[in-house]
Amino acid sequence: MFDYKAAFGNAVDQVRAEGRYRVFADLKRVRGQFPRAVWRRDDGTEQDVVVWCSNDYLGMGQHPEVLTAMQAEIDSVGAGAGGTRNISGTTRSAVDLEAELAAWHHKEAALLFTSGYVANEATLTTLQRIMPGLIIFSDSLNHASMIAGIRNGGCERHIYQHNDLEHLEALLAAAPADAPKLIAFESVYSMDGDIADLAGTIALAKKYGALTYLDEVHAVGLYGDAGAGIAERDGVLDQIDIIECTLGKAIGVMGGYIAADALIIDAVRSWAAGFIFTTSLPPALTAGALASVRHLKAHPELRAAHQARAQALKERFLAAGIPVMPSESHIVPVHVGNPVHCKMISDMLLEEHGIYVQPINYPTVPKGTERLRFTPSPNHDDGMMDALVTAMDKLWTHCNVARLPAVA
Secondary structure, three states: OOOHHHHHHHHHHHHHHOOOOOOOOEEEEOOOOOOEEEEEOOOOOEEEEEEOOOOOOOOHHHOHHHHHHHHHHHHHHOOOOOOOHHHHOOOHHHHHHHHHHHHHOOOOEEEEEOOHHHHHHHHHHHHHHHOOOOEEEEEOOOOHHHHHHHHHHOOOEEEEOOOOHHHHHHHHHHOOOOOOEEEEEEOEOOOOOOEOOHHHHHHHHHHHOEEEEEEOOOOOOOOOOOOOOHHHHOOOHHHOOEEEEEOOOOOOOOOEEEEEOHHHHHHHHHHOHHHHOOOOOOHHHHHHHHHHHHHHHHOHHHHHHHHHHHHHHHHHHHHOOOOEOOOOOOOEEEEOOOHHHHHHHHHHHHHHHOEEOOEEOOOOOOOOOOEEEEOOOOOOOHHHHHHHHHHHHHHHHHOOOOOOOOOO
16 A cells, blocks of 8 residues: 555655755734744743744734724624625625725725735636636746746746846747737745836836736835835836735735726636635624725835834844845845755744744745845834844854855
8 A cells, every 4th residue: 555654754854854844933922012922932931032024014913903993893793704705795894995905006996815825826827717828927936826826727828037027028029919918927026025127017018918917915015105015106006907915914914815907806706716615804804904004005104114124124234244135125135045054043043042033945945045034124123133133143153154244
């Protein structure tokens, strides 16, 4: 008989042998004290820590307005959504949230999904069912959810070099002029922190008759006057055909969505298995997201503080000779280049300094580019930054990891 247990064991052993086995820290966030948390060790003892790698970029998952809205919704309508929206109906806060999201992105309509991953996978797969023969042009560093959706649809696809518009144009020019086309890309790439040329990509889409599909999950809430993302910041919201975002990062809760013109949304709503056959988001989450979006739209000072904190951390790392990677966004990646060293530094930061940052190893990033990825928020004060830089400086010497020349 086939040795099933051995197969699973070998799969885990392979990951361990490559130095990229992941261990999840048992953390309890403390209400109202983000980014502070309590880490529970394997022996049951606890230690206060500062979280440096959360994608709750603005701490909205702890914001009083969000918590109040969620609690009020539970008191009003209960916990669950009751099932799929097709069978069990829909909740009022979900309808109101979709309207708010559509207006935020200057679109006619929006559609909620249970996560950003599902939004990408379901939508990109469904677009290929709706448009047989669709050719998709995908940035080489697109998220795994986009890659999965593109592959699942089964249509022709071409991968262009990351943020390389010359390569993208060459691929577009070689495609049949009368074929339906779609360019799928992100605004902020979460591991390197670089930003796509939205205007240049849109120009190519218009030149070659392609739709644009933009993933703004690491930008929504963080850029633009009202926080709608890089497309708003760059003044091109009206020129992007489909925008996909998450509710689980800067908005602080859970879920995903797309925004587009009403006909596109209606078609995806009617065809996407990832929407039709899954239980919808519970009303507490949609109510919390609605409160969060409304707050973010009205408070640009949060975005200004966020950018200032990210820049301050980059400058502190550079001054200490810590190899912070170039980043034009709020993402602060520090290069390590070895999975074993990366995890070792992460473990020592947690155990010896009360600093939590997860190692980023393959397959999230290419082998040889392993890193620590820091996401400072407006709540990370100077004292926290000083403690982090002091600990990193000590560990860089202790672990003999390559430095940059210190910046005076």
